[in-house]
Amino acid sequence: MLYTLGVVIFALALVISIALHEVGHMAFAKKFGGKVTQYFVGFGPTVWSTQVGETEYGLKAIPLGGFVKIVGMLPPGADDLAKPAGVDEHGQPVHRIRRSNTGMFTQLVSDARAAEWELISPEDEPRLFYRMAWWKKVTVMAAGPAVNIAIAFAIFLPLFATYGNTADVRIDPVVADVSACVVPASENARVCTPDDPIAPARAAGIEVGDEILSFNGAPADDWEALQRVIRDNSDGRAEIVVRRDGEELTLTTNTTVTARPTGEGAEVEQVGFLGVTPTASPQTGGLLYTVEEMGAMTVRTAEALVDLPVKVWGVAKAIVGLEERDPMGPVSIVGGGRLAGETVSHEVIDWADKGAFLLMLIAGFNFFIGVFNFVPLLPLDGGHIAGALYEAVRRGWAKLFRRPDPGYFDVAKLLPVAYVVGVSLLVMGVVLIVGDFVVPVRLAG
Structure with missing residues (x-):
């Protein structure tokens, strides 16, 4: 149940x-006079819908x-713009798009353009999205991912504080x-047995809450420095100096040698072992801290997006058993749901930690x-934003040098790119979903 x-x-x-x-896109499109005919959550067959004004919600x-x-x-x-089918009551040109059958990509572009214009009536001409000022188009397309980033910020801010x-x-x-x-180290989840040697820290009398001040005379300024000397x-x-209840105590023991991980990978080395776990405290901060952290997250996310195809290929190899799945690699929403379920049902994690993890997971997704949708490639929102910005630069350049207005940027010319990107995203999504079923990333511990 949990x-x-x-x-x-x-x-x-x-x-x-x-x-x-999607509300972000719709709200600004309507604010700028655009016509929104459908607002749907989900894909596939329609489960429910209702018509409100000119928009179908479902x-x-x-x-x-x-x-x-x-x-x-x-x-x-361009040919259709040059040869309008007529004019509306306001004197504006009315265009009718014909289908073409010359070349695969030409056919795709032509079919998409024709499908786009099949239901456009003459009275819709002044409200068409492509006719909007470039900054309005940027605002409409940026509003969607901006909402996701705003949701993340609204979660991160109180959580971090x-x-x-x-x-x-x-x-x-x-x-x-x-x-x-x-x-x-390979059996660190099991309980002790009578055959296991007592840990040096337990033999020395170290207790939970002790602040370690020095180890063999070396100051324990931070955990990493202390770990190195151990x-x-x-x-x-x-010889270990600790502070307990305001009093300094000197405790003695002998460390033992055992195999322990020395980095992020699976490599282990024979090193000195004491047997204490340090206190880990999440950093807290307010508005400025949250903004700084989200800035750092943006950089890390951009770097992760560059490596995403390689990471997904690693998941594909893990599915067929060629390598272990990277526990820090990407997951689909199926993997996110699995992690959420394992967190809530975990018997050791307290409810405050469970709630914090769930909020972090939701905010992270x-x-x-939000950041992913700003990637300047169709069919992502960023592709439309890039097209609008290019249109602004091109028309501004022409105006500056008193050249003829080049007109609206034709996003349809980028549809072949959109199809390739769309198929690639679909394949990567399927690989991640299959991976989350076959070789899932599980909650540590």
């Missing part, structure tokens, strides 16, 4: 986020996205846990969706 609850919460949050993303069977239909996204071709940022953790040399025995000590004598 697992299902976590999945439902995550799924519902994403559906709401998608709905609000839900589709597959809640993996959404869309708004803004009339006139694709302008007519109270609970803290779990992705920015400060580790202090204050003892949070003392190992009872020395267990091999590991370098091998099985030598250890929203942030990624």
Whole structure:
């Protein structure tokens, strides 16, 4: 039941986020006089819909996205612009788009353009999206992903200010846990047995809450420095100064040598081992801290997007058993739902930590969706934004040098790119979803 609850919460949050993303597009399109004929959450067969004014609102069977239909996204071709079919009552040209059958990509562009214009009536001409000023088109298309980033910000801000940022953790040399025995790194989840040697920290009398001040005379200014001197000590004598209840105590023991991970990979080395776990405290901060962290997230997300095809290829190889799946790699919404379910149903994690993790997961997905949609490639929102900006530069340049107005930028010419990108995204999405079923990323611990 708890697992299902976590999945439902995550799924519902994403559906709401998608709905609000599309509201962003629709609200500004209508504000600028555009005609929005459809607003749907999901894809596939229609489950429910209702007509309100000129807009049909509804839900589709597959809640993996959404869309708004803004009339006139694709302008007519150059030949059609040159030869209007007539004029409307305001004297504006009315265009009718013909289909072409010369060349595969030409056919695709022509068919898409014709489908776009089939339901456009003469009175719609002044309200067509492509006729909007470039800055209005940028605003309409940016409003959707901006909503997702705003949702992420609205979650991150109070979370960072109270609970803290779990992705920015400060580790202090204050003892949070003392190992009872020395267990091999490969078996660190099991309990101690009578055959396991007692941990050096337990033998020395170190207790939870002790602040380690020095180790063999070396100041324990931070956990990384303390960890280095412990590991370098091998099985030598250890003199440890701790502060307990305001009093400094000197404790002695001998560290032991055992295999421990030395980095982010699976590599292990024989190093000195004491048997203490430090205190990890998420960093807290307000408005400026949140803005700085989201700026850093933007950089990390951009870097991750560059590596995304390689990472997805790694997931594909993990599916067929050629390599282990990277636990820090990308996951689909199926993987996100699984992590949410495992978190809520975890018996050890307390409810405050469960709530914080769920909020971080929801905010993280929203942030990624927002940044991803700004990528300047069709069919993403960023592709339309890039086209509008190019139109502004081109027309501004012509005006500056008193050249003829080059007119609206024809986004339809980029549709072949959109098809390639769309198919690529579909394939990567399917690989990630299959990977999340076959070789899922699981909650640590």
